[in-house]
Amino acid sequence: MLEPSIVKDNEIEHLIKDIYESYGYDFSLYSRASFTRRINRICMIDRFASYAELRYQVLNDADYFKHFIEEITVNVTEMFRDPLFFKSLREKILPQLGTFPLIRIWVAGCSTGEEAYSIAILLKEAGLYHKCLIYGTDINPSVLETARAGVFPMHQMKTYSENYMLSGGKKDFSQYYTANYDSAKFDRSLQEKLILSTHNLVSDSSFNSFQLVICRNVLIYFDKELQERVFNLFDASLENLGYLALGSKETLRFSNLGKFYHQIDDQKIWKKVDHN
């Protein structure tokens, strides 16, 4: 069922301003079409009949605001989503990264961690896991708890296993998890190199240098101005000859930084050429 139209455009503006003043989260440069849907979806889930009720709850109940942040962000993710992308990482990018003594990878907007675990599996199979660090960050603290637990719904495993095989995986995917009724607990060793932390792409700065930054299906929720800022953040976080990977419908082509990056084949992976 479609979400109702409870909050109007001008009310969205006010809410964004109030949230910024009360909590410091800045949603003003989020793509308005998606953001409005999320707000109205929250009204439906939490049964707010009016904008006034939503606003009151958000501004006066810090615990509710945590829940609001969880619901306002989209946390739809999969392991090995777009298998050909992962095949490209496996075959083209990881052999390059293998030449570094320490491989640092940033999964920005990692949500519940499925992509970070997928990367860990790739690195294991490439024999590079012992010398890597995978940083997974998200604006939303509660999804990071799920990522930390490493427990995912069992009913997804069929899809994930198919994705894994299409990505060039040769092993039995089920060796990476232990099934327990309706959940699949992933091998502890896949977390050894995983560092999870909150990070807001809108307001936080670069915190390390990486050879690979993966940020898929996050930028679609930002307007062009914010996208450009985030591209600059990624650029500042990437070593020369490092790689930036985006979602299957996202592009660096329209960015001012585009000229400093070479696209790898027809995948949404770009290599940074020397320019700092």
Place this chain on the structure above:
Amino acid sequence: METHGGKTELVVIGGSAGSLQVILETVKNLNVDLSFPIVLVVHRKAQAESILPKLLQQFSDNEVIEIEDKTEVKNSKIYIVPSDYHLLFENKNIFSLDGSEKMNYSRPSIDVTFRSAAEIFRQSTVGVLLSGANSDGVEGLKYIKKNEGKIWIQDPESADVDYMPRQAIQNVEYDLIVKPNNLANYINQLK
């Protein structure tokens, strides 16, 4: 047929099972100088390489484009919503993709795009619902109607799978019932 004489700024077509033949037949016969864009929301399996844009391009003189993040909306072009994303309109000039939860077990969902089209293009929208096996699109058509846009529905007798058009006919006040062989003609006549 022109109930309010308004200018058409968008034709958005939703289809599911059995709609591909109708879409092929239609894109083959569209005028190349249409003064509005055509957007196709078709249920299909999520896959890495989409062949649908290439297939339609072979049949059409209008440029066929699979939408990416922030793709610009241009007249006379045929846009296809990529699988595994919902399509929204940021404004009349820019598309916006959204990877949120499935709606009616579908992503893309026809309802989501119809509604966004109705809210942005209002009475300048023509919404077309074709053959299909679920009721995705019916609720979205209501938003188009509420905003005084036009609603066309494929004649269920002509549909491979008639559930979707029948649901629409029963639940929405429509403007026109179309058969596959004259949909392009009706679109070409829009001003």
